[in-house]
Amino acid sequence: MKLEGKRILITGGSSGIGAATAVEVSKLGASCILVARDESKLEKIRETLHGEGHQIYPFDLLKLKEISALIERITSESGPLYGLIHCAGMDNTQPFRTITIEELDLLMDLNFKSFWCLAQEFVKKKNHEKEDSRVIAIGSVAALSGIAGNSLYAASKGALVSLTKSLAAEYAAKNIRFNCICPGYVQTPMLERAKRLYPDESSFENGIVKKHPLGLGLPEDVAKAVAFFVGEGGRWATGSTLVIDGGYSYAK
Ligand SMILES: NC(=O)c1ccc[n+]([C@@H]2O[C@H](COP(=O)([O-])OP(=O)(O)OC[C@H]3O[C@@H](n4cnc5c(N)ncnc54)[C@H](OP(=O)(O)O)[C@@H]3O)[C@@H](O)[C@H]2O)c1
Structure with a gap:
């Protein structure tokens, strides 16, 4: 699973x-291009990566109309991409009947x-x-099993x-593989915020915790699944949805 260059x-x-994904793929030799809003946090993560040549692009993904210019800037500065991994996202926990159109728009825009x-x-x-490129979206077990208060x-x-x-079907002939990973609950700042509710x-x-027979996940557990899809093992994988959830889906 070498990702040099x-x-x-x-x-x-x-x-x-x-x-965690950036750390994992950097260990395999990849050059990471990190996107999020907070420049200082991005810089701190860049310092933890293995190897050289990692870049940060502070950017607010809610600016949908500026995404085209962002990708143009990234690829003109460093060349075409091998991989795109979409981890940015936000949570929403509230009763369905109270969700406003503004909340719907905001969350759909980002996620x-x-x-x-x-x-x-x-x-x-x-x-x-x-010749070969890979796109991975981070979904959630919430996409596949109903969770009260998590409709949006x-x-x-x-x-x-x-x-x-659909994109896997449309782009297989162009050698672009699209896959989605659906984790259970993972110990991250997002879960810490949800816990306060x-x-x-x-x-x-x-x-939450007892519904995971193997316990809550770690970010590294998901990162290793991403590494499978971007690595040699993912050559034959496209259009798949990988559930990695410590048993949440069957035990729930
Ligand atoms: N934790 C879980 O239990 C769990 C379970 C299943 C799926 N997931 C999914 O996994 C993904 C990562 O979640 P996480 O738990 O690692 O959450 P996290 O620690 O809160 O990270 C969220 C990331 O999204 C970025 N982000 C948020 N708003 C943004 C915006 N407007 N523009 C650009 N970047 C933005 C944040 O950076 P900035 O704030 O600096 O912008 C941060 O890097 C999410 O899609 C989440 O839905 C999480």
């Missing part, structure tokens, strides 16, 4: 799963539409390596699952 753009590369725009740029001939988040992740399947430790323990 491969340029991989990772959104959400400043934290949690995106940061789904920014990936749509990034993928639309990635598939342009000049922006990806023509789940719908955004379901959209990633179905989009990656629980009245106490024991309700979080019973509501």
Whole structure:
């Protein structure tokens, strides 16, 4: 699974799963291009990466109309991309009936539409390596199993699952592989924020932790699954949805 000389753009590369993914693929030799809003956090993660030549591009992915110019800048400065890994995302936990149109738009813009725009740029001939390139979206088990109070988040992740399947079919002939990874609950700052919505430790323990027979995930668990899809092992994989959830889906 050697990725020497491969340029991989990772959104959400400043934290949690995106940061762990950057570390993992850098160990395999990839050059990482990290995108998120907070420049100082991006810089800190860049310093932890293995090897040389990693870059950071502080950018707010909610600026959907500027994504085209971002990719243009990245590829003109460093060449076509081998990989795109979409980890940027936000959570939403609230009753379905209280979700406003503004909240719907905001979450869909970040979790789904920014990936749509990034993928639309990635598939342009000049922006990806023509022999073989890889796109991975981070979905969620919420996309596949109903979770009360998570309708908006789940719908955004379901959209990633179905989009990656259609794009896998549409772009296999161009050697672009599209896959989606659906993790269970992973110990990241996002989960820490979600935890604050629980009245106490024991309700979080019973509501979330105990539903994972193998315990909560670590960002590195997901990063290793990403490494499979971007590495040699992923050569024959496209259009798949990988659930990696410590048993949450069957035990739930
Ligand atoms: N943690 C879990 O339990 C879990 C489970 C299943 C799936 N996931 C998914 O995994 C992905 C990563 O989540 P995580 O848990 O690692 O969360 P996290 O630690 O909160 O990281 C979220 C990342 O998204 C970036 N981001 C947020 N808003 C952005 C914006 N407007 N523009 C650009 N970047 C933005 C953040 O950086 P800045 O704030 O600097 O912009 C950060 O790098 C998400 O898509 C999440 O839905 C997480």
